[in-house]
Amino acid sequence: MGEVPESHTGWTFLTNHARVLVSIADDQNVRIRDIAARCRLTERAVQKIIADLEQDGYLTHIRQGRSNAYHIQPGTVLRHPADSGSTVADLLRLLAQHDSTPQ
Secondary structure: OOOOOOOOOOOOOOOHHHHHHHHHHHOOOOOHHHHHHHHOOOHHHHHHHHHHHHHOOOEEEEEEOOEEEEEEOOOOEOOOHHHOOOEHHHHHHHHHHHHHOOO
16 A cells, blocks of 8 residues: 555556546446556545546545445546547547457
8 A cells, every 4th residue: 555656658548537537437336546556546646536537527426335436427528629529428438449349
């Protein structure tokens, strides 16, 4: 716990916000610690990203005992002007199609 993930240099196609959203889409009851490990981020960074996503209406959560259940708002439009009209559901569907395509 509290371990700093190995850093990455260079550019990537997906933002950390997209990676966290995909992790939550895969398991709406996922723990922050597990998201951090999967995305190679610190738990604090994941908490900040989740707060950003909630603040802008992409995500909500319900407290269930000691854990959270997240709910993605699939109709929320992506923020960048070049993505005008595309929704979170469109993005997740595209990424899921890529994951299910045989290599």
